[in-house]
Amino acid sequence: MSRDRCPNCNSEEIVSDFQRGESICSNCGLVVSRLIDTTPEWRAFSGEEKAARSRTGGPVSALKSDYGVSSQISYGNMDIHGKKLEPNVMAKMRRLRWLNRRDSRSQIRNLRIALRELRRIASQLELCEEIAEAAATTYRKALKADLIRGRSIESMVAAAVYLAARQYNNPTTLKDIEKTINADRKVIARCFRLYVQELRIRPTPIDPAVLLSRLCNELELTTATQNEALKILEESKSRRLDMGKNPLSVAAAAIYIAGIRTGERRTQQQVAKAAKTTPVTLRNRFREIVDSLELANVIVKRGAASAPVYVRDPWKFD
Numbered sequence: 001m002s003r004d005r006c007p008n009c010n011s012e013e014i015v016s017d018f019q020r021g022e023s024i025c026s027n028c029g030l031v032v033s034r035l036i037d038t039t040p041e042w043r044a045f046s047g048e049e050k051a052a053r054s055r056t057g058g059p060v061s062a063l064k065s066d067y068g069v070s071s072q073i074s075y076g077n078m079d080i081h082g083k084k085l086e087p088n089v090m091a092k093m094r095r096l097r098w099l100n101r102r103d104s105r106s107q108i109r110n111l112r113i114a115l116r117e118l119r120r121i122a123s124q125l126e127l128c129e130e131i132a133e134a135a136a137t138t139y140r141k142a143l144k145a146d147l148i149r150g151r152s153i154e155s156m157v158a159a160a161v162y163l164a165a166r167q168y169n170n171p172t173t174l175k176d177i178e179k180t181i182n183a184d185r186k187v188i189a190r191c192f193r194l195y196v197q198e199l200r201i202r203p204t205p206i207d208p209a210v211l212l213s214r215l216c217n218e219l220e221l222t223t224a225t226q227n228e229a230l231k232i233l234e235e236s237k238s239r240r241l242d243m244g245k246n247p248l249s250v251a252a253a254a255i256y257i258a259g260i261r262t263g264e265r266r267t268q269q270q271v272a273k274a275a276k277t278t279p280v281t282l283r284n285r286f287r288e289i290v291d292s293l294e295l296a297n298v299i300v301k302r303g304a305a306s307a308p309v310y311v312r313d314p315w316k317f318d
Helices: 047-053 087-101 106-125 129-144 153-167 174-180 185-198 208-219 223-238 247-262 268-274 279-293
Strands: 014-017 022-025 031-034
Touching: 106 129, 106 153, 106 174, 129 153, 129 185, 153 174, 153 185, 174 185, 208 223, 208 247, 208 268, 223 247, 223 279, 247 268, 247 279, 268 279
Parallel strands: none
Antiparallel strands: 014 022, 022 031
16 A cells, blocks of 8 residues: 555545556545556466576576676677777776686686586487586586596586486486497496495486387387387386396387287397397396296297388377
């Protein structure tokens, strides 16, 4: 309620109606003035939602070395009135721009290199922004704990991306990341263990079921075979057959068994190549699941009878 007076009846009972954009005298009904709505254009239904949506300036991002809140000096040589700057002032502004770009702290220089590499890896692997920001946050923690010293920035960034993908249950493997950088998978795994041990991060194991869709698409399998493989995986997990095993090899074995049972066969070499494993590992997981679940109608054919069978999925439209 405003303390202004009504010019008609001199009353102080002025009510502000923000829905109609008017200030109204509650005594005589006179519209005293028009209001400008200063409330935000968004709505929030909880305190957390309001805090997340409220903003001043650009959004803060962990993918920027300064979180996106640093100031920038314009490259124009005009003052606020549009007049050209004096030569001594122009030289001073050039000096200030250079100092603004340069940072004497080695951590900031390290972050700029690392975050540029992180964005490149995330782009090639088609990872979402949430995973990239989680990887950047993990790398910042390692940098603060002085874990980067003496190690490759590229390998530490790759390990942070793999850790973030594990945390978000994304089907990204070390072999996928190895293709995007010039580092060995063993080095990335060593950096990953360093994150886990020093930062006390406990990533959740990869669920083989998450990898099914990716492998089935690569092998051009129908939805029926994918559903059958999912059932086999659920039975295997209930008997803890996936404990201590490579999730890709377990998912590949379930797909291979499902293809045999539905008649949509794929060769062991095809399935192993899609899962980035070896046919020997695939056969070992295959025997473990078949013997433990006592699956029927699982007969491995040889010769011409083992040729791949491709079936058009009725649920997919060209």
